[in-house]
Amino acid sequence: xxxxxxxxKCDFFYKLKRKLKxxxxxxxxxxxxxxxxxxxxxxxIERENxxxxxxxxxxxxxxxxxxxxxxxYVNFNSFFLAFQEYNPVTLRYDWxxxxxxxNIWFFxxxxxxxxxxxxxxxLSYVVTLxxxxxxxxLFSQYIYKKGPAGGFFKTVLFIPSxxxxxxxxxxxxxxxxxxxxxxVKGIFGKEIAGLLTQGNTTMLITLxxxxxxxxxxxxxxxxxxxxxxxxxxxxxxxxxxxxxxxQEFWHITIPMIYPTLSTFITVGVxxxxxxxxxxxxxxxxxGNAYNEVWTIGYFLYSRTVYAGSANYPELAAYGLLMTIxxxxxxxxxxxxxxxxxxxxx
Amino acid sequence: MKVKKKKHLPxxxxxxxxxxILYALILGYMLFWGVTSSFKGRLEFADNILGLPRAxxxxxxxxxxxxxxxxVGMRNVYLxxxxxxxxxxxxxxxxxxxxxxxxxxxxTSKFKYKLNTVIYGFVLIAMILPLVGSLxxxxxxxxxxxxxxxxxxxxxxxxxxxxxxxxxxHAIFKGLPVSYSEAAKIxxxxxxxxxxxxxxxxxxxxxxxxxxxxxxxxxxxxxxxxLMMKSYPTIALGLYxxxxxxxxxxxxxxxxxxxxxxxxxxxxxLFIAFRKKLMGNISLxxxxx
Numbered sequence: 001x002x003x004x005x006x007x008x009k010c011d012f013f014y015k016l017k018r019k020l021k022x023x024x025x026x027x028x029x030x031x032x033x034x035x036x037x038x039x040x041x042x043x044x045i046e047r048e049n050x051x052x053x054x055x056x057x058x059x060x061x062x063x064x065x066x067x068x069x070x071x072x073y074v075n076f077n078s079f080f081l082a083f084q085e086y087n088p089v090t091l092r093y094d095w096x097x098x099x100x101x102x103n104i105w106f107f108x109x110x111x112x113x114x115x116x117x118x119x120x121x122x123l124s125y126v127v128t129l130x131x132x133x134x135x136x137x138l139f140s141q142y143i144y145k146k147g148p149a150g151g152f153f154k155t156v157l158f159i160p161s162x163x164x165x166x167x168x169x170x171x172x173x174x175x176x177x178x179x180x181x182x183x184v185k186g187i188f189g190k191e192i193a194g195l196l197t198q199g200n201t202t203m204l205i206t207l208x209x210x211x212x213x214x215x216x217x218x219x220x221x222x223x224x225x226x227x228x229x230x231x232x233x234x235x236x237x238x239x240x241x242x243x244x245x246x247q248e249f250w251h252i253t254i255p256m257i258y259p260t261l262s263t264f265i266t267v268g269v270x271x272x273x274x275x276x277x278x279x280x281x282x283x284x285x286x287g288n289a290y291n292e293v294w295t296i297g298y299f300l301y302s303r304t305v306y307a308g309s310a311n312y313p314e315l316a317a318y319g320l321l322m323t324i325x326x327x328x329x330x331x332x333x334x335x336x337x338x339x340x341x342x343x344x345x
Numbered sequence: 346m347k348v349k350k351k352k353h354l355p356x357x358x359x360x361x362x363x364x365x366i367l368y369a370l371i372l373g374y375m376l377f378w379g380v381t382s383s384f385k386g387r388l389e390f391a392d393n394i395l396g397l398p399r400a401x402x403x404x405x406x407x408x409x410x411x412x413x414x415x416x417v418g419m420r421n422v423y424l425x426x427x428x429x430x431x432x433x434x435x436x437x438x439x440x441x442x443x444x445x446x447x448x449x450x451x452x453t454s455k456f457k458y459k460l461n462t463v464i465y466g467f468v469l470i471a472m473i474l475p476l477v478g479s480l481x482x483x484x485x486x487x488x489x490x491x492x493x494x495x496x497x498x499x500x501x502x503x504x505x506x507x508x509x510x511x512x513x514x515h516a517i518f519k520g521l522p523v524s525y526s527e528a529a530k531i532x533x534x535x536x537x538x539x540x541x542x543x544x545x546x547x548x549x550x551x552x553x554x555x556x557x558x559x560x561x562x563x564x565x566x567x568x569x570x571x572l573m574m575k576s577y578p579t580i581a582l583g584l585y586x587x588x589x590x591x592x593x594x595x596x597x598x599x600x601x602x603x604x605x606x607x608x609x610x611x612x613x614x615l616f617i618a619f620r621k622k623l624m625g626n627i628s629l630x631x632x633x634x
Contacts, residue, residue: 055456059452063505066505070505077485078483156373162561166567174602179378213368245356272475311481315480319476322478323476
């Protein structure tokens with residue numbers, strides 16, 4: 001009996017030992033597998049990260065290099081150029097500190113040209129902000145809400161922006177200078193000078209009207225497609241509450257597209273200093289345009305066209321002065337737009 | 346239950362409709378007047394300003410074509426050569442501009458690196474930062490790099506992503522679900538393959554639209570070639586020369602109008618062919634959530 005008991009006991013220990021061994025082995029295998037897989041995973045993730053980084057670098061390197069040379073270097077160089085002068089003997093630019101600024105001061109103190117430029121450029125921005133922009137937004141609302149013949153008018157408003165500026169201005173110049181005086185004479189029997197005749201007081205107003213006339217194109221496309229992304233349920237809710245189109249425009253459309261809108265207004269500030277009011281296409285070289293209608297953009301561009309290496313430093317100095325005025329202006333506008341813009345709620 | 350829409354036009358839309366009809370009439374009439382006047386005789390233009398031409402003078406177009414030249418150094422460049430330069434300038438610049446915006450848009454939206462925030466912020470600031478009057482400096486730099494007055498120089502200059510279209514691409518790529526690229530990755534596709542054969546076809550419509558918009562703007566641009574590429578006059582620059590050259594053959598107004606209309610034809614054909622694409626939906630995704 002005792003022997004049998006002993007055998008059973010042994011058997012029990014034997015089984016226990018086997019079980020333990022098996023368990024340890026399974027655990028080992030599992031642990032081994034797990035560790036191996038983990039090692040494999042980290043290796044493949046690392047490899048993928050490396051590949052991604054390589055791909056990313058190959059995409060961004062050239063564009064960034066371009067920006068470094070043609071944005072950063074060009075603008076830094078422009079800054080330095082403002083304090084240099086051209087040396088016709090060595091064909092290099094030497095330092096001349098304030099000489100260019102003295103020349104500018106001399107010009108400003110004798111002539112009103114720059115004053116006119118500032119006035120007209122500011123006027124042009126005001127017209128853009130308070131006439132072109134609201135009209136563009138209203139027309140976009142009309143197109144987005146699918147008003148009658150909206151698609152047709154979208155095309156019509158877009159046309160002036162694809163017609164080359166030279167062609168539009170050639171037609172407009174003769175239209176304003178020949179057609180309109182002839183029409184006025186035919187209807188009222190009164191002789192008037194062409195609207196764009198040099199020195200005529202109607203010139204500036206005509207130019208501003210023309211700039212509004214051709215301004216819609218791309219803006220309307222941009223605004224109306226942004227508007228088409230507005231949540232339909234919001235509009236439906238407003239309609240159920242009996243909102244008129246004007247109320248919907250003012251209380252839903254404008255606040256909803258405000259991010260796009262404010263970006264465009266801010267970008268537009270830079271336009272004050274580059275907008276030419278089509279003067280160069282209409283009149284070409286600066287001698288041909290009556291200086292009371294000049295803008296800053298026209299002044300700088302036409303001077304650059306007719307400048308040689310010797311004139312570049314002075315032009316760069318003009319640029320620097322304008323930039324000093326423009327940068328705080330842009331950030332003020334940006335601040336005001338974010339402060340007084342519609343709040344999300 | 347279907348609710349019948351109100352039949353009458355809201356007051357605001359009535360006013361807008363009237364405004365747009367007026368706009369269409371003025372624009373249409375101006376173009377119509379320009380086209381018909383280009384067929385008037387030189388003397389007739391002075392006394393018959395408003396009416397249709399009494400005798401249709403087609404020679405105006407002949408004079409315009411014959412005198413449509415750009416002076417380059419000692420020689421004259423004619424319309425056929427200008428057409429080639431226009432295609433190279435507008436086509437090449439539009440392609441590199443679009444490709445650059447697209448590449449950067451993809452890189453900054455699909456990969457998570459800190460540099461992305463810097464790039465996006467930089468574009469935002471560069472777009473609103475008015476650094477005025479850098480043209481002279483640009484010319485100086487171009488001269489230093491031997492890129493001044495070359496076609497390649499223009500392409501290099503336009504390979505730039507400081508543009509609203511960078512943001513357009515950024516927004517679009519960001520909106521595309523990750524599952525597309527993940528599925529391709531499981532099938533063993535590399536990054537370039539995913540970008541070229543999966544992502545690009547998905548944004549094809551936007552790519553073509555942006556390309557066409559760039560193309561039209563470069564085609565119409567005479568101011569950059571006038572400053573930077575005088576030896577390769579484009580058609581737009583040719584029109585500028587044509588407009589301000591004072592010769593007995595070119596200065597009469599009907600001939601001027603004929604020249605303008607003549608070069609308008611290619612862009613008109615392009616517009617008719619790609620009207621839908623040119624006016625396609627493009628947005629920055631700038632909506633309040």
